[in-house]
Amino acid sequence: MHHADLTADVAEILVSEAQIQAKVAELGGRLSADYAGRELTLVSVLKGSLPFMADLMRAISIPVTIDLMEVSSYGGAATESSGLVRILKDLSSSIDGRDVLIVEDIIDTGLTLNYLVRYLTGKAPRTLRICTLLDKPARRLVEIEIDYRGFEIPDQFVVGYGLDYGELYRNLPYIGVLRPEVYGGT
Amino acid sequence: MTALDPVPGTAPNFAHASEAELARILDYYQVEWRYEPRTFPILFNLDGAVVESFAPDFYLPEFDLYVELTTLKQSLVRKKNRKLRRLRELYPDVRIKLFYARDFKALLLKYGRFDLAASLSGEEGQARALAATPTLEGGSPEGPPPEGSPSSAPEAASIEGEPAIGSAAALGQDVPRSTRHGRARRARRRRRAAPTVA
Numbered sequence: 001m002h003h004a005d006l007t008a009d010v011a012e013i014l015v016s017e018a019q020i021q022a023k024v025a026e027l028g029g030r031l032s033a034d035y036a037g038r039e040l041t042l043v044s045v046l047k048g049s050l051p052f053m054a055d056l057m058r059a060i061s062i063p064v065t066i067d068l069m070e071v072s073s074y075g076g077a078a079t080e081s082s083g084l085v086r087i088l089k090d091l092s093s094s095i096d097g098r099d100v101l102i103v104e105d106i107i108d109t110g111l112t113l114n115y116l117v118r119y120l121t122g123k124a125p126r127t128l129r130i131c132t133l134l135d136k137p138a139r140r141l142v143e144i145e146i147d148y149r150g151f152e153i154p155d156q157f158v159v160g161y162g163l164d165y166g167e168l169y170r171n172l173p174y175i176g177v178l179r180p181e182v183y184g185g186t
Numbered sequence: 187m188t189a190l191d192p193v194p195g196t197a198p199n200f201a202h203a204s205e206a207e208l209a210r211i212l213d214y215y216q217v218e219w220r221y222e223p224r225t226f227p228i229l230f231n232l233d234g235a236v237v238e239s240f241a242p243d244f245y246l247p248e249f250d251l252y253v254e255l256t257t258l259k260q261s262l263v264r265k266k267n268r269k270l271r272r273l274r275e276l277y278p279d280v281r282i283k284l285f286y287a288r289d290f291k292a293l294l295l296k297y298g299r300f301d302l303a304a305s306l307s308g309e310e311g312q313a314r315a316l317a318a319t320p321t322l323e324g325g326s327p328e329g330p331p332p333e334g335s336p337s338s339a340p341e342a343a344s345i346e347g348e349p350a351i352g353s354a355a356a357l358g359q360d361v362p363r364s365t366r367h368g369r370a371r372r373a374r375r376r377r378r379a380a381p382t383v384a
Contacts (some may be wrong), residue, residue, distance in 0.1 A: 110213070
């Protein structure tokens with residue numbers, strides 16, 4: 001059960017707004033340097049990566065295009081209907097021959113990203129790399145090379161800056177640890 | 187088809203509901219898995235005979251990774267950790283990941299499986315495994331195992347300290363179909379099982 005004031009549900013701030021903005025600027029600088037002379041396509045994985053994507057693209061000085069994808073998550077309605085992960089929203093443009101960067105909010109088990117990488121590889125991009133704001137390796141099942149990483153975080157239930165619990169908390173400007181009593185944790 | 191491939195139309199007899207749930211998750215994300223495909227001898231007596239072995243729950247061939255789930259309370263995982271350390275010492279090239287109960291519960295909470303998160307810890311989850319009829323890659327859970335199916339698990343003695351599995355017969359249910367994987371091991375478990383479950 002959450003409070004009307006969402007900040008009351010946060011046990012601690014793990015990554016502050018200032019830290020996030022500094023890291024976004026750093027990543028934007030690196031991407032601008034690494035992809036200098038090329039056009040980069042950022043693919044945001046909805047919905048959690050939206051704030052990160054919006055900030056990151058503005059920190060990149062080279063030409064970029066953006067696209068959005070959404071992948072079903074285990075445990076949602078899609079699980080009951082098909083029993084298999086599926087693309088809920090596909091790319092709006094072709095990535096054939098393009099330099100593509102998957103922009104993720106968090107990588108946990110790696111299962112979603114593994115599926116996404118396989119799917120996008122089939123669309124023949126020139127390059128396909130991964131940028132994540134948060135890396136939580138404690139429960140990683142699938143080892144995936146992460147090319148750009150914001151923060152490695154411990155195994156805690158985090159919300160904010162796009163990350164949600166029950167579709168709430170995405171609008172918090174920082175990454176916070178959700179109180180266990182809110183989500184039934186111990 | 188090799189001895190490690192599941193027989194068409196069968197599904198593993200998971201020892202715990204958490205294993206069945208992980209199988210569903212892996213199926214959902216189209217990750218190939220094998221259930222207890224290999225038993226590793228980890229302790230030998232002076233004569234060289236195997237006195238303890240360890241069969242990790244899952245093998246993900248695409249990633250060459252074994253995954254072991256433990257639903258024991260954190261305070262009781264010392265024995266599992268010891269087995270894991272021993273396996274890593276003896277088989278340094280084998281990649282294995284241990285999921286503790288708290289890790290798996292957190293995963294279930296992440297996926298919104300609140301009902302399962304609360305019930306899949308400790309012995310209660312074992313009782314549920316006998317009643318569950320998961321839809322898994324490999325087909326229906328119905329039907330007896332094929333006659334003459336070879337077992338992929340060697341007849342090594344195994345010292346298992348995990349809570350006993352409630353007998354399906356004692357629960358008034360049909361004895362679950364078993365697979366050729368680890369059949370002898372599961373038979374030894376059933377002989378040691380407590381007959382009643384709440």
